[in-house]
Amino acid sequence: MVVVVLLIALTALVALAALHWFAWRRLVRDTTRGPGPARRAGAVVLVAGPVLMVAALVAERAGAPFWLQRALGWPGFLWMAVSLYLLLALVAGELVRPLVHLLVRRGSRTRQTAPSPAPVPAGTAPARSESEAEPVQDPAPPPADPSRRLFVSRAVGGAVAAATAGTVGYGTYGVLRGPAVKRVTVPLARLPRSAHGFRIAVVSDIHLGPVLGRGFAQRVVDTINSTQPDLIAVVGDLVDGSVKDLGPAAAPLSRLRARHGSYFVTGNHEYFSGADQWVEEVRRLGLHPLENARTELPAFDLAGVNDLAGESEGEGPDFGKALGDRDTSRAVVLLAHQPLQIHEAVRHHVDLQLSGHTHGGQLWPGNFVAAAANPTVAGLDRYGDTQLYVSRGAGAWGPPTRVGAPSDITIVQLASKQA
Incomplete structure (x- = not known):
């Protein structure tokens, strides 16, 4: 197993090096006239970027001092997004490069004008007739113009760099400004009329860590509280780090306010960060952890199961413990981090499962990868008599960047079919 992991890591590093070498060739070497400060600066950026990216990943996973992780x-995690969109932009650039060459060549030809015939001096021999004229051979094609090649390389390279910077910049701004509020109505057959319009604020994948800290947590809390929900559900992946490092960042969660309280279930990243300690910390902050447990609210049951990653620590999901002895005449809403858990939810006759985990793909075209690994990537779906709602999440893992998958906090409004 270790050998397989090492081979995968080595393959990834080779691919990363090849991408950045090609980026240097197209964006630095081909756009400069020779060695000089511009080439040296470009080389430094395209070497430092991937080195910082690998270092950031290793530091987070190895539990390096938090100041070093920050x-x-x-720079390291942002470069992950830069690498992805640099690759896509370079591929697009290679596809359009021949067309740009052709357009530039045609443009230069149209600018050329035929030379005017020189005047014939008096006394010179008359021009030969057309039949006596010597055959004219087509001139050899001119050699490729180095200045034209340089212009094309700069035009394509500039477009590649601008597209990459614009995409990553806008995607990062979207994360830092905080999640938008999304609203969805979900009718439940067993929900009593008295609970019609009950509103649950669903937030997942906040991912507090070296990049997103206390200020981001405060924006999430303020956004949730502004909706005045009846209940708050934090469905996993709250943190990427220990309570020691991130306890201050998570402190604003103590100011969450809802009439029926705030509830929490673990995500896979909690098990990378000390799940037991975080369960105790969120309890101290005023949230109610649901560890394979259920609570009876006035109109329906609220249940929660641990994440699948907990199985490695003997703390995996236990649907029987959470749902086995409940009153089946009552509606039940289940908090479960991963959409994959929907199949067990269906077997236990859950009315609605609330999940996160996918980030909606986070970075396009990551949504296609997420779709291959999850039954639902984002939004509301139905599996038999059970409905599944998947939030795209409030934060971001790795690069603080989202493209094609904007962050959200969802207000799920329950509707009674008896109303």
């Missing part, structure tokens, strides 16, 4: 996090 120092490496912003």
Whole structure:
């Protein structure tokens, strides 16, 4: 197993090096006239970027000092997004490069004008007739113009760099400004009329860590509280780090306010960060952890199961414990981090499962990868008599960037079919 992991890591590093070498060739070497400060600067950026990216990943996974994780996090994780969109932009650039060459060549030809015939001096021999004229051979094609090649390389390279910077910049701004509020109505057959319009604020994948800290947590809390929900559900992946490092960042969660309280279930990243300690910390902050447990609200049951990643620590999901002895005449809403858990939810006759985990793909075209690994990537779906709602999440893992999958906090409004 270790050998397989090492081979995968080595393959990834080779592919990363090849991408950045090609980026240097197209964006630096081909756009400069020779060695000089511009080439040296370009080489430094395209070497430092991937080095910082790998260092940020290793520092986070190895539990390096938190100050070092923070120092490496912003440049390193941002470069992950830069690498992805640099690759896509370079591929697009290679596809359009021949067309740009053709357009530039045609443009230069149209600018050329035929030379005017020189005047014939008096006394010179008359021009030969057309039949006596010597055959004219087509001139050889001119050699490729180095200045034309340089212009094309700069035009395509500039477009590649601008597209990459614009995409990553806008996607990062979207995360830092905080999640938008999304609203969805979900009718439940067993929900009594008295609970019609009950509103649950669903937030997942906040991912507090070296990049997104206390200020981001405060924006999430303020956004949730502004909706005045009846209940708040935090469905996993709250943090990427220990309570020691991120306890201050998570402190604003103590200011969450809802009439029926705030509830929490673990996500897979909690098991990378000390799940037991975080369960105790969120309890101290005023949230109610549902560890394979259920609570009876006035109109329906609210249940929660641990994430699948807990199985490695003997703390995996236990649907029987959470749902086995309940009153089946009552509606039940289940908090479960991963959409994959929907199949067990169906077997236990859950009315609605609330999940996160997918980030909606986070970085296009990551949504296609997420779709291959999850039954639902984002939004509301139905599996038999059970409905599944998947939030795209409030934060971001790795690069603090989202493209094609904007962050959200969802207000799920329950509707009674008896109303």
